[in-house]
Amino acid sequence: MSRKKRKATARTTKAVPPNRQSKKQSPVPWWRRLSKPAAWIAGVATVVVTGVLTTLPVWVGREGVDGPAVKDWIREVTRAKDDVRYTITHENDGWIIALPEGVALTPAQRSFLAKSSYTVPEVDGYTLDRLAGELRAVGGAEVPKQTLRLTVEGHRNQPIRVDSIKPVNIHHQKPYDGTLLLVPPQEGGNTAEMVFNFDDVEPQARIALDDDNGGYKPGEPYFLKKTLTIKDAAQDVVVIRSMTTRSAVSFEIQIDYHIGDEARHIVIDDGGHPFSISPMRCADHSTLDADGALISQGHASYQKILARSSASGAIDDVRNPGHFELGTPFC
Numbered sequence: 244m245s246r247k248k249r250k251a252t253a254r255t256t257k258a259v260p261p262n263r264q265s266k267k268q269s270p271v272p273w274w275r276r277l278s279k280p281a282a283w284i285a286g287v288a289t290v291v292v293t294g295v296l297t298t299l300p301v302w303v304g305r306e307g308v309d310g311p312a313v314k315d316w317i318r319e320v321t322r323a324k325d326d327v328r329y330t331i332t333h334e335n336d337g338w339i340i341a342l343p344e345g346v347a348l349t350p351a352q353r354s355f356l357a358k359s360s361y362t363v364p365e366v367d368g369y370t371l372d373r374l375a376g377e378l379r380a381v382g383g384a385e386v387p388k389q390t391l392r393l394t395v396e397g398h399r400n401q402p403i404r405v406d407s408i409k410p411v412n413i414h415h416q417k418p419y420d421g422t423l424l425l426v427p428p429q430e431g432g433n434t435a436e437m438v439f440n441f442d443d444v445e446p447q448a449r450i451a452l453d454d455d456n457g458g459y460k461p462g463e464p465y466f467l468k469k470t471l472t473i474k475d476a477a478q479d480v481v482v483i484r485s486m487t488t489r490s491a492v493s494f495e496i497q498i499d500y501h502i503g504d505e506a507r508h509i510v511i512d513d514g515g516h517p518f519s520i521s522p523m524r525c526a527d528h529s530t531l532d533a534d535g536a537l538i539s540q541g542h543a544s545y546q547k548i549l550a551r552s553s554a555s556g557a558i559d560d561v562r563n564p565g566h567f568e569l570g571t572p573f574c
Contacts, residue, residue: 326403326502327395327473331511334390334482337428338375340383341419341521343491344546348422352377356549361556371426376514384419384493384519387573388458389485390435391518393496393511397473404501405471408448408481410439410494411510412517418491419521423543425550426558435484437465441492441520451484456572459484473500491521525574526566541574543567 342348348356355369364370379385397403435451438461450462450469473479483496495518496511512518526544531537548564551557561567 326397326399326507327498327500327509328398329393329395329509329511331394331496331513332392333375333379333385334392335372335428338371338424338426339386340375340378340424341386341491341524341545342378342381342383342421342423343419344421346381346383346421348378348549356558359556359558374424378424379513379519380516382516382519383424384491384521386419386423386521387486387488387523389518389520391483391485391496393481393483394478395473395481395498396478397475399502400475401502403473405466405473406499406501406506407466408437408471408483408496408498410441410446410485411497413441413446413492413494414517415441415490415492418524420524420545422547422549423524423545423564424558425548427551435459435482437481437483438462439483439485439494441485441487441494442489448483458572459486485518485520487520488522491519493517493519523569523573525569528574529571537571540568540570543569543574 351367351369352374355366355374358366359369359371375383393408438449438451438459439446440449440461443461448465450465451459452462454460471479471481485492485494497508498511499506499508501507524544526542529537529541530539543564544566545564548561548567549558550561550567552559
């Protein structure tokens, strides 16, 4: 019996590349599972925000994004609280100031008056301007008129439309009869454009008109005929003449204005105290004939009068202050 030889055969296995070898995969961390959706969301958000910023000027217009109103809002939030900045000064109409009863000059003030003259206008740091400021600060009133120079400057991108300038917190009392400092101006008075007449029941800003005596009289309401717009970083000047013939008056000044559609106001005082004026206190008045020629001089009446000599310029007490000859245009 013959045996059949079996042909030996070898089973060959193809080599598998290392990168294709099967192995057990470890689980993917959660943060990796979220990374792809998060990147997708971030990409979409970037596209949306970019689109909004790109099309915003088209939606609301350039004025809506970069307009004066927006700039003013930014100025208010960041630093600039004042819409209007101002300075107010007393114009030199001479130094005629009356003190109420019971208010006296200090020794330093009297020393200055005793030493000053036309040729010596300043003594130990004192001038008439400084003296006048100190007298106003203790209640002194200018007589019989007052001229103020109001300078205003806008601090907003939008124009500031002034609606009115008016006296407020008005208080009346009898004319002052204490001490009178009488140093009239050497030249003509200052030019005024606005008048407060405190003889009116409700004083308001009126146009200043020339009278027949080189002064001013109130005309029509100022803001009925004129406008005032304050622009950014630009200054406007208003000269205000206040007058009274019946009573001493203290007051402050209010400016009403609009920025856009919003109404606002500011109140101005005289360095922490009100402005004050008083009529000249006359014992009698000058008389004139039918042609306007002077018949007799009027007289002022105060407890004390300090007047400047027209010859030397010295300022000293006058005799008989209760019946001091003064004449026109005061009495």
